[in-house]
Amino acid sequence: MKYSAARLLWEGLTGHKGWGRTWRDPEPKTHYDVVIIGGGGHGLATAHYLAKVYGIRNVAVLEKGWIGGGNVGRNTTIVRSNYLLDGNEPFYEFSMKLWENLEQDLNYNAMVSQRGIMNLIHSDAQRDAFRRRGNAMMLHGAGAELLDAEQVRKEVPFLNFDNARFPIKGALVQRRGGTVRHDAVAWGYARGADQNGVDIIQNCEVTGFKIENGKVLGVETSRGYIGAGKVGVAVAGNSSKVMAKAGMRLPIESHVLQAFVSEGLKPTIPGVITFGAGHFYVSQSDKGGLVFGGDIDGYNTYAQRGNMPVVEDVAEGGMAIMPMIGRARLLRMWGGIMDMSMDGSPYIDKTHIDGLFFNGGWCYGGFKATPASGYAFAHLLATGSPHETATAYRLDRFKTGKMIDEKGVGAQPNLH
Numbered sequence: 001m002k003y004s005a006a007r008l009l010w011e012g013l014t015g016h017k018g019w020g021r022t023w024r025d026p027e028p029k030t031h032y033d034v035v036i037i038g039g040g041g042h043g044l045a046t047a048h049y050l051a052k053v054y055g056i057r058n059v060a061v062l063e064k065g066w067i068g069g070g071n072v073g074r075n076t077t078i079v080r081s082n083y084l085l086d087g088n089e090p091f092y093e094f095s096m097k098l099w100e101n102l103e104q105d106l107n108y109n110a111m112v113s114q115r116g117i118m119n120l121i122h123s124d125a126q127r128d129a130f131r132r133r134g135n136a137m138m139l140h141g142a143g144a145e146l147l148d149a150e151q152v153r154k155e156v157p158f159l160n161f162d163n164a165r166f167p168i169k170g171a172l173v174q175r176r177g178g179t180v181r182h183d184a185v186a187w188g189y190a191r192g193a194d195q196n197g198v199d200i201i202q203n204c205e206v207t208g209f210k211i212e213n214g215k216v217l218g219v220e221t222s223r224g225y226i227g228a229g230k231v232g233v234a235v236a237g238n239s240s241k242v243m244a245k246a247g248m249r250l251p252i253e254s255h256v257l258q259a260f261v262s263e264g265l266k267p268t269i270p271g272v273i274t275f276g277a278g279h280f281y282v283s284q285s286d287k288g289g290l291v292f293g294g295d296i297d298g299y300n301t302y303a304q305r306g307n308m309p310v311v312e313d314v315a316e317g318g319m320a321i322m323p324m325i326g327r328a329r330l331l332r333m334w335g336g337i338m339d340m341s342m343d344g345s346p347y348i349d350k351t352h353i354d355g356l357f358f359n360g361g362w363c364y365g366g367f368k369a370t371p372a373s374g375y376a377f378a379h380l381l382a383t384g385s386p387h388e389t390a391t392a393y394r395l396d397r398f399k400t401g402k403m404i405d406e407k408g409v410g411a412q413p414n415l416h
Contacts, residue, residue: 003107022187023067023194028201031227032060034381035219037206037242038235039063041072041182041367042359044189044200045374046232046381048106051196053375054382059198060228061190062221064205068186071236074304074336075367076259076293078272078283080117080177081142084133087392087404088345092365093142094389095372096176102371108188110180111286115271117177118147118156120321121170122277130172137174145173156273159321166277166320177272179283179291185370209246215354216246232357232381234373237302237337239360246353251342251398252361253411255296256335258306260314262328264288273321280317282325289331292318295413296338296364304335338363340411345404348376348386348393357381358395364409 001007001020011018034050036043039061050056063069079099081092103110121127127146134144152171153161161168190200201223208220209231218227235242237254265288274281282292294314297306311333318325341347341361346369348359359377362369376387386393392404 022191026199033058033229035228036061036232039067040070041370042373043234045370046377047193047198048189049375049378051198057197061200062204063202066202067190068183071336072186073183074334076291077179077182079180079368082174084136089140091389093140095369098371106188106192110184110188112180114176114178116175117272119172119274120276122166134172147171216356230355234359237339239339253340255338255340256301256306257296257338258335259293260333261289261291261331263331275317275321278317298413306335342410343403343405344409346393347395348390349395
């Protein structure tokens with residue numbers, strides 16, 4: 001089924017009785033060319049690009065719960081490519097370009113809204129650092145603007161510019177950044193993969209791997225054994241648990257990252273704003289709620305809920321730059337399980353087991369990376385070699401000393 005304005009009009013006139021299922025609910029086959037473990041954004045995007053770009057359609061996506069029930073539906077929806085290091089900026093810029101064409105590619109309304117992202121500057125040293133980052137962004141074609149305090153005041157006059165502790169001295173802006181509806185991303189990629197022949201198997205938990213002579217032959221699941229030519233793992237915060245079933249110990253810790261949304265308000269915040277002297281980021285949803293978040297909770301956990309100290313810290317960050325947020329009532333909060341690497345950057349790589357591939361360690365950058373992650377992982381699975389934008393995301397980089405420490409956002413929040 002192809003979506004269009006004409007189809008929407010016709011369905012509206014005929015009682016919306018002609019809409020079909022967005023994707024099939026098939027029984028698993030006994031063998032697939034590629035099995036992808038994880039039905040989140042990265043796993044579904046991988047399946048979509050494997051089928052559409054690389055022509056590999058005998059693919060299954062195995063999800064232990066339901067599509068959209070994990071991190072892809074538990075984030076603050078921000079997309080951007082305002083990175084500094086060569087290991088990251090080309091990759092996230094590639095992702096941004098895929099975001100800009102996503103709705104046309106999927107024939108699905110993902111509500112891509114490029115309203116811009118503004119990183120506030122609070123010190124002279126930070127201005128120098130942001131100028132350097134902006135220059136790196138410009139060199140990679142991402143676009144950047146460095147604003148002074150008066151220019152920031154014209155765009156967001158409600159901020160607390162005269163705070164003696166955190167004065168706002170300017171901002172680094174990427175106009176192409178913004179937000180995307182997270183649930184729609186999962187549904188759109190699931191639909192795209194399904195239309196190209198991929199089997200999406202929900203409520204199918206992987207319980208083990210069949211490995212013989214150093215090669216993976218398939219996976220044991222709650223719905224029986226499934227053979228596979230190749231297996232790709234993209235399970236976010238559960239990476240360590242799943243890869244342990246293959247005898248691997250990853251340089252990853254799992255933490256919970258909380259997010260919050262306020263009651264619905266009239267249009268207030270034009271884009272995404274981030275606090276430069278702490279960890280706080282905020283945007284406004286289409287329903288009017290202020291969506292915001294901050295640091296991970298500082299302990300290892302697999303729970304999708306957090307504790308009050310981080311709630312207080314996030315609220316303090318919001319109040320420091322935007323005191324009026326204190327008048328808004330908190331509507332709800334949730335948590336996603338973050339797979340935090342030691343240097344704050346991800347992995348898209350082969351493992352030492354033939355046919356077993358890993359995608360994880362996304363820390364705070366998982367949602368914005370969804371299209372490029374899927375594309376690069378599909379490229380790796382199809383060709384056996386890394387995508388040109390993901391060559392630095394190696395599992396052995398700590399052994400070789402080639403870390404990608406973007407800005408100290410690894411597994412220890414006290415070092416952020």
